[in-house]
Every structure is written in structure tokens, then in C-alpha cells.
Amino acid sequence: MKRQVLVLGAGMIGTCTALQLALRGHAVTLVDRREPGRETSYGNAGLIQREAVEPYPFPRDATTLARAAFKRGVDVNYHLGALPGVAGPLARYFANSQPARHAVIAQAHARLIEHCTAEHAPLIERAGASDLVRHDGFLFVYREAASYVQGVERARALAQSHGLQHAELDPDALAAAEPALRRRLAGAVHWKDSWAVSNPGELVSRYAALFTREGGHIVRGDAGSLRASASGWQVDTEQGAIDAEHAVVALGPWSDPLVRSLGYRYPLFVKRGYHRHYRGGEAPHLAMLDADRGLVIVPMQQGVRITTGAEFARLDAPPTPVQLERAHALASELVDLPEPVEDTPWLGARPCTADMLPVMGAAPRHRGLWFNFGHAHQGFTLGPVCGRLLADLIEGATPVVDPLPYAPTRFG
Incomplete structure (x- = not known):
């Protein structure tokens, strides 16, 4: 009917x-x-993330929480005036991030993620959009040896549990795969099942x-x-x-x-986020998550896009792109990003549940x-x-x- x-x-x-x-x-x-x-x-990292079988939990370790509380990183910023409005949902989000609860939630989340590329594929073909999509995955890159070891252990567990393909790149393999990198890193996990879109x-x-x-x-x-x-x-x-x-x-x-x-x-809340494009330097071959610093570097049609983590603010609050300034400085340690494309950063918001x-x-x-x-x-x-x-x-x-x-x- x-x-x-x-x-x-x-x-x-x-x-x-x-x-x-x-x-x-x-x-x-x-x-x-x-x-x-x-x-x-428009403003995301342009990734169809087949590997994202677990949703992002609220951090529970003291170091990460302290960094967020004092706004020392690029992964979290907040407006004090917005906190009363999000306190209730965030408290429930924190409770649901307890490992046992998160494991149950992740099972439901994974059931959707498992269909992501299979459902995008026919639409991409019928829409004539194959020129926008690359099927060679993306990288989680690690600056520190300890975090690389942890990242590899997690990748192996997820790959085994969910039938995902990945590769583990040591410093030499990563340098060979990504000649645009300006410094030697501890290594990377290459998630091969995910797709990258050059203009989301x-x-x-x-x-x-x-x-x-x-x-x-x-x-x-x-x-x-x-x-x-x-x-x-x-x-x-x-x-x-x-x-x-x-x-x-x-x-x-x-x-x-x-x-x-x-x-x-x-129990809904909003995470705001920023991005900006840069040109003039050598772009990385694949999109990469700087796992130790919480930012994404991704080649796009418009240039190399840098995206930030979460900002807790009212949806209509004026922009405060301090995270992006820090993200650009950190990303510039990895790749050459000399010239911004836009006069001002882009600002958007993600709709989240507790x-x-x-x-x-x-x-x-x-x-x-x-x-x-x-x-x-x-x-x-x-x-x-x-x-x-x-x-x-x-x-x-x-x-x-x-x-x-x-x-x-x-x-x-």
C-alpha cells in the first residue's frame, strides 16, 4: 500500500x-x-566506519577526566552555562559506560554497524557517487608505544569478535605507507573494512x-x-x-x-564539533585518527580536514573554536598544514543519547x-x-x- x-x-x-x-x-x-x-x-570526518562496533563510552580514568575538566586537550571543551542542561543525560551516559552495561549496549550498536557498508553500497552505485568513495580503510595512529600496544590488543579482540580485517603497522611500515608524516610514530592499526568519503x-x-x-x-x-x-x-x-x-x-x-x-x-544532549581544511602541504594517503590526542586528519576534496572532539555547549551558543586551534598545532606535528582554506572554522553538532x-x-x-x-x-x-x-x-x-x-x- x-x-x-x-x-x-x-x-x-x-x-x-x-x-x-x-x-x-x-x-x-x-x-x-x-x-x-x-x-x-557536511562536517564529519567522512568515514563509513565498519570498525565502529562499540560506541564511545564516557571516559572513566582519572587522567582523561582531569584533562577534560581543565580543558587541556582537544577532545573535550565545555561552556559552564551549558552544564546544568546536560548534567542529567551525562550522568546517565557515565552510568551506561560502566563496562558491563557498555558491553550490552555495544551488542545492539554493532548490529547496526554490521550493515553499514552493505547498505551504503547499492545507494552509492545508484546515486552515481562511486567517485567520492574509497574502500581502503583508515588508520588509528599512535604516538606512544604503550598506547600502540593497547590499541593493537583492542583491535585484535574486535577483529576476532566481529569479523573485521585489520593490519598492524610498526614504525617502519607506517612511515612507508604514509610518507607525508613528518615524524616517526609508535605505529598504527589499519582498519581495512571502513570506507572514506572525500566530500560527505x-x-x-x-x-x-x-x-x-x-x-x-x-x-x-x-x-x-x-x-x-x-x-x-x-x-x-x-x-x-x-x-x-x-x-x-x-x-x-x-x-x-x-x-x-x-x-x-x-535524555538527549548535543556534542558540538569543529573542522577546517588546509592546503599547501603533502596530504596523507589515508584518513587517520590521532588516537593519543583525539583528533582526525583526513584528505578531502577541499583540502586536508582537521576535526575536533566534543564541545558541550548550547546548540545556538557562539563558536569557541579553541579545540581546533590546538588540533591544528598537534596535527601540524604529523603533517604539513600551512594554509587554511576557510576564513573561519565550520561548526556543527552531533545528536547524542544517554x-x-x-x-x-x-x-x-x-x-x-x-x-x-x-x-x-x-x-x-x-x-x-x-x-x-x-x-x-x-x-x-x-x-x-x-x-x-x-x-x-x-x-x-
């Missing part, structure tokens, strides 16, 4: 949800205030173009105007009010204000309303499989994975 669906939010998650529904013949309208892929999905925003744009070729419609509109109507749901757009039987909230970090207006309270799993499924108290948000660092990786899962649920089809761990009802 053909259904009419509004999808609110044109990032990777929303665009893939709309696309998966359109591919099944449903009448879908994708609504956003901007063009597809211009917000969070463009990949979302091509998925959106495929969506329109499949009969979907993209309109500018105000997602915050969503309201119940006689036919189901209605939203205001530049083309007037649009009605549909179903509506999917896939607004990433902007999902919380909308669902709160409908009476839902979930239990590290996305919120996906039917809204508990509203017929025809669906949620697909809270994917934290992995929205870009998980867009196609999570879009497929939502399409399965809306159709009443057998879901690609068991949806229970991600159900909106799990928070009570």
Missing part, C-alpha cells in the same frame, strides 16, 4: 529514510530549512538527487511547525502547508525541541509519528541501514534488525 510520508531533516539520516521509502514506491516529501547535507552531515556533504546531495529521481519531493520548510491534522500530520513549507499520513522526525540535534513540544522527554543508541521507531503516543535521531558520531555511517529500518517499520515489514533496543519506549 502506498503511503504519504513527511520526513523532517535532510541530513544523512533523514535523506536516507526518505530515499528508502521512495525506493519502495511511497509518496515522500523531504523537508528542511536548507539544502540536503549542509548541516551535521556531496554524498548526501547525491542521495537526495537519487531520491528526487525516484519520485520524491524536497521542499524548504519549518520542521518546528509540525502539527497533527485531519489526514495525519502537517508542516509549513515555502510551497504552503503539506499534509501526510506519516511524519518522521530526523532532525539530528534539532530533534529534541520538536519532540519536547509534542510532550516527549528523552545510552549511546539512536531513538528509532513509532512515537508512543501519536499515531503516524516516527522518530529517527540520536545517532551521535555515527549518523553518516548508519544513514542507509537506519533509513531502511524506519521504512520497514512504517510498512510493517520484517525489520532489517531487531528494532527493540532502539525503541522510543525504552526510556519509559
